Structures are given as C-alpha cells and as structure tokens.
Amino acid sequence: MDxxxxxxxxxxxxxxxxxxxxxxxxxxAYMLDKDSFISIPTKIGDHVLNFIVRAVTSGKNxxxxxxxxxxxxxxNVDDSARENLxxxxxxxxxxxxxxxxxxxxxxxxxxxxxxxxxxxxxxxxFLARLSFFFDTLNDLxxxxxxxxxxxxxxxG
Amino acid sequence: xxxARKTKKIPMQKTIxxxxxxDPPINEHSLTQFIHSFLEKHGLKYEREDKWFLVPFxxxxxTIAIVITAQVTSYSPFITIRTHRIxxxxxxxxxxxxxxxxxxxxxxxxxxxxxxFSEPGYIxxxxxxxxxxxxxxxxxxxSKLEAxxxxxxxxxxxxxxxxxxxxxxxxx
Numbered sequence: 013m014d015x016x017x018x019x020x021x022x023x024x025x026x027x028x029x030x031x032x033x034x035x036x037x038x039x040x041a042y043m044l045d046k047d048s049f050i051s052i053p054t055k056i057g058d059h060v061l062n063f064i065v066r067a068v069t070s071g072k073n074x075x076x077x078x079x080x081x082x083x084x085x086x087x088n089v090d091d092s093a094r095e096n097l098x099x100x101x102x103x104x105x106x107x108x109x110x111x112x113x114x115x116x117x118x119x120x121x122x123x124x125x126x127x128x129x130x131x132x133x134x135x136x137x138f139l140a141r142l143s144f145f146f147d148t149l150n151d152l153x154x155x156x157x158x159x160x161x162x163x164x165x166x167x168g
Numbered sequence: 169x170x171x172a173r174k175t176k177k178i179p180m181q182k183t184i185x186x187x188x189x190x191d192p193p194i195n196e197h198s199l200t201q202f203i204h205s206f207l208e209k210h211g212l213k214y215e216r217e218d219k220w221f222l223v224p225f226x227x228x229x230x231t232i233a234i235v236i237t238a239q240v241t242s243y244s245p246f247i248t249i250r251t252h253r254i255x256x257x258x259x260x261x262x263x264x265x266x267x268x269x270x271x272x273x274x275x276x277x278x279x280x281x282x283x284x285f286s287e288p289g290y291i292x293x294x295x296x297x298x299x300x301x302x303x304x305x306x307x308x309x310x311s312k313l314e315a316x317x318x319x320x321x322x323x324x325x326x327x328x329x330x331x332x333x334x335x336x337x338x339x340x
Binding site: 072073075081094095098099101102103104105106108109111112113114123125126127129130132134137141143144147159 | 210238241244245246262265266269270273274276277280281282283284285286287291292294296297298299301303304305307308312315
C-alpha cells in the first residue's frame with residue numbers, strides 16, 4: 013500500500029483511492045462507477061450478485077459501506093409468506109457482521125459498515141470485513157432462499 | 169487470639185493507557201479486560217457476569233440495559249453492543265404481525281445499527297465494532313456507544329407508538 017496515500021486526510025476521494033489500491037494489490041476484479049462506488053462481482057450458490065463498496069464522509073464519522081445488489085424482490089414473494097420472511101431476516105440479523113435491510117424499491121439487500129477514524133490497520137480491517145461479509149452471507153442466504161421456496165415464492 | 173488478617177493479592181486492573189502502550193495481543197481475554205477498563209474510566213455502572221457487562225442507561229424515565237461483550241472470530245475480534253430484553257416477540261402477535269415485522273425490518277436502514285429477534289424471544293437493538301488494533305479503540309467504542317444510545321433514544325418511543333397505533337387499528 014502506498015504510504016503517501018495514508019498520510020492524506022480522510023476524504024471520499026482518498027478513501028476510494030485507498031480501496032481500489034487494496035483491491036488491485038490482491039487482484040480482485042471490480043468495476044469503478046465514475047469514482048463514486050466500486051462494484052465487485054461475486055457468486056453465492058447460484059446467486060450472481062455484486063458487492064457495492066462506497067466511501068461515505070458526509071456525516072459525523074467517515075465509514076466504508078459494503079452492500080449487496082438486491083437479493084430478494086418482495087414483489088415476487090407471496091403475501092402469505094412475507095411475515096415469516098421478515099421474522100427470519102430479523103433473526104438472522106443477530107449474526108455479525110451483516111444486517112439484512114429493505115430498500116425503498118421493495119428489495120432485500122445485506123449490508124455492513126466499517127467506521128474509519130484513521131488509516132491505521134484499515135487495509136487489514138477492510139479485507140477482513142469483506143471476507144467475513146462474504147462467508148456469513150454464504151452461510152445465511154441458502155436458509156433465506158429455502159424458506160422462500162418452501163413458502164411458495166420465488167427469489168428476486 | 170488475634171488472627172492475622174489474610175490479604176488476597178488482587179491483580180491491578182489494566183488501564184486504558186496500558187492497553188495503548190503495551191499492546192497485548194487481541195483476544196477474548198484482553199478485549200474483555202479492555203471493556204472493563206473502559207467502563208471504569210468513564211464511570212459507567214455495570215454488573216459483570218463472566219464475559220458479559222450489563223450496563224444500565226437511564227433516559228426519560230426509562231432504564232435500558234446494554235450488554236457489552238468481546239467476541240473473537242477467525243476474521244477479526246469484535247465488541248458486540250446489544251440491548252437486553254426490552255421488547256418481547258409477543259408484540260408481533262396476531263393480525264398486526266406482518267405489518268409490525270415489516271416496519272421493524274425497515275428500521276434496519278439506519279447505519280451502524282440493526283434490529284434483531286433474539287433466541288429467548290426478544291426484539292433487540294444490536295451493533296458491532298471490529299477490533300484489529302488497540303489504536304483509537306477507546307475513541308471508536310465511545311463514538312459507537314454514543315451513536316447506538318442516540319438511535320435507541322429515537323427508536324424506543326417510535327416502536328411503542330407504532331405498536332399502539334397498530335393495536336388500535338386491530339381493535340377497531
């Protein structure tokens with residue numbers, strides 16, 4: 013990792029440079045959307061999805077957000093199955109480090125955030141979080157899909 | 169006959185500063201000690217049960233207990249902060265179940281915070297802090313705890329209000 017980069021103040025621009033450099037050094041394939049977010053293509057079971065990585069510095073404390081592309085489209089889930097689905101997702105939210113949440117477009121995604129108070133150990137923390145997020149999702153997503161299948165809906 | 173008083177030598181609690189300068193390896197034991205030191209330094213009352221620290225907070229006539237624990241995974245150690253039994257699953261019963269569950273689920277859009285159904289049947293607020301280094305950990309934990317408590321302060325009355333509204337609808 014470029015040491016000069018770590019001497020810079022933490023801004024959206026420097027954080028994005030830091031993140032792309034960390035991914036480049038490990039040969040992790042990604043797409044960069046106009047410098048505003050990084051999209052990492054991945055696959056969990058039969059599910060092809062993207063991890064969307066953003067640097068957020070607008071609030072009180074800067075952070076890195078990692079979220080999936082939509083996992084479930086609620087419009088494809090039977091009304092009668094939704095309560096059980098919400099209950100399952102709420103119970104799976106007890107697993108670190110991810111949480112399932114609802115987008116304004118009636119889609120379920122998974123997300124996690126990494127607070128950034130300094131550059132200290134950030135590369136290790138980011139890569140550990142990325143692996144942890146992937147592996148936890150890899151464990152939990154089949155349980156969600158199985159429930160949807162059992163209740164008669166189809167995944168989004 | 170006067171008996172000599174036996175004194176038990178109690179190892180001195182590590183201070184936050186010692187963690188910063190001595191850098192003990194990060195494991196469940198050292199992280200638990202760190203949490204202990206943090207609570208002592210900031211004058212927070214707590215009850216300790218093995219690896220758990222139960223910390224009561226008071227706001228607007230309400231007492232909410234927070235559980236702080238150290239957790240070690242193969243990826244990184246964590247400090248987990250969660251509420252302790254504030255709402256029962258029973259709130260989501262009967263006809264209001266789906267609407268209330270959906271509404272609770274929608275609250276997960278707030279960053280650094282999540283709502284979960286815990287095993288013993290409670291609706292809990294939870295957040296985690298990854299720990300790869302002792303550097304800035306005190307500041308990070310303080311900042312996380314403050315943000316968590318602020319969120320609970322906002323959401324706790326909202327949950328009670330929403331539940332009452334839905335119950336009224338169900339009755340009518």
